[in-house]
Amino acid sequence: MYRELEQKFKVIYPESENATYSSLLNYSDDLNRPRQRWYRYKEGFSLELVRKLINEYNKNNKGTIMDPFLGSGSTIIAANQLGLNGIGFEVNPFSYFLSKCKLQNYSTEIALEFKNASQEVLNVEYERDYKLPALSISKNVFNPDVENYLMNVKENILEGKYSDEVKNLLILGWISSIEPLSNYRKGGNGLKKRKYVKPRIITVNDARSELHTFYTNIFDDIATNDITFKAQIFNDSCMNARDYVEDGSVSGIIFSPPYANCFDYTEIYKLELWFGGFVNSYEDLKKLRKKSLRSHLNGELNLENVDTTKLSESTQELLNSLATKKLWDKRIPAMLQLYYLDMFKVIDQSYAVLEDNGFCAIVVGNSSYGGVVFPTDLILAEYAQKIGFKVDKIEVDRYIITSSQQYESTKEYGKYLRESVVCLIK
Ligand SMILES: C[S@@+](CC[C@H](N)C(=O)[O-])C[C@H]1O[C@@H](n2cnc3c(N)ncnc32)[C@H](O)[C@@H]1O
Incomplete structure (x- = not known):
């Protein structure tokens, strides 16, 4: 057949x-x-x-x-x-x-606004109240310090006075860093708990640097676009x-x-x-x-x-x-x-x-x-x-x-x- x-x-x-x-x-x-x-x-x-x-x-x-x-x-x-x-x-x-x-x-003005905003939101100075999503595994997704930092960054983004385009790019970079900073990875048909050969603790510094990398890439790409x-x-x-x-x-x-x-x-x-x-x-x-x-x-x-x-x-x-x-x-x-x-x-x-x-x-x-x-x-x-x-x-x-x-x-x-x-x- x-x-x-x-x-x-x-x-x-x-x-x-x-x-x-x-x-x-x-x-x-x-x-x-x-x-x-x-x-x-x-x-x-x-x-x-x-x-x-x-x-x-x-x-x-x-x-x-x-x-x-x-x-x-x-x-x-x-x-x-x-x-x-x-x-x-x-x-x-x-x-x-x-x-x-x-x-x-994206215009040059937006690229500049993004550059400034991305530096601003990473500096979390105080701790806000935040609510984790109602997803059953929410509490286990990040180490507690990383969770606190990331959720505060997100609040900073949402409350910042930025244009919609800039806000969206900030949120996108934030979402892109979730998986690399989380205790899960995509595998098969869903998520799997990460297993390390040597124990590895993800820290707030890792989180800041991951976000910084995504934001730098986004800025470079919108500042030098030829399409x-x-x-x-x-x-x-x-x-x-x-x-x-x-x-x-x-x-x-x-x-x-x-x-x-x-x-x-x-x-x-x-x-x-x-x-x-x-x-x-x-x-x-x-x-x-x-x-x-x-x-x-x-x-x-x-x-x-x-x-x-x-x-x-x-x-x-x-x-x-x-x-x-x-x-x-x-x-x-x-x-x-x-x-x-x-x-x-x-x-x-x-x-x-x-x-x-x-x-x-x-x-x-x-x-x-x-x-x-x-x-x-x-x-x-x-x-x-x-x-x-x-x-x-x-x-x-x-x-x-x-x-x-x-x-x-x-x-x-x-x-x-x-x-x-x-x-x-x-
Ligand atoms: C194999 S991926 C496509 C990847 C894409 N070619 C790319 O380069 O990124 C299939 C996509 O279809 C989407 N999808 C599933 N059902 C759909 C529907 N009824 N209408 C539109 N998109 C759908 C999924 O969410 C998924 O993002």
């Missing part, structure tokens, strides 16, 4: 000499670049990948590039570098805020894209959706969401989870009254084969069906807003459950073709067998467990 599906498309493997994007899905090289270093967004694109896609598919140097899953805004930064406009959607209010700060033009930012971004689900974007008005779409791997971005970014004040109660969190793509088990997973006829026979077959497997959560089959239906809706919307001959590039990873590989790249390509897209190519960037156990269980089909770029033309 996999082979049959794959034969319908031009698939380029990483070892092929025609491979264009090889290892570009790895963003880490970009983490020290201007603006990209304002927050280390692990799931972000490399700017080079986006530029390559635009140069390959956007035939003239004009137009608008859309990213329905904006994350940290890399697609629009790269599009703006090339002189194109950007439109984006992001459901997570922290990621949206990050993109908003990064995709703005004109042209971005229109929305803090809403991309499922509503057509409420904001005219049909036929976009020249290219580039995105990487959450993969069907149970990662919940609201869980991974929970420190930023709660300490940044974007989420104030578990009720807020629940609402946010229900609005995001159903790639995880915290979404709305009710299949009642859902029309599943859009799922192809081969996808149904894969889902049926799950029935006999031992899964670690019984909601996985429902999640997968709803994930694909959500993605099909994103593809429908993309088709509608694209101009004729416009392109759409989807960077996506496949997943496996109970030893059954779900070839999301092929499933999305098959659907896109059905609604009228031409599938130009599927370029495999890398294989993603992550554990020896997974290797054993997916031995025969391991080649389909991979991350790819699906390139479509309207």
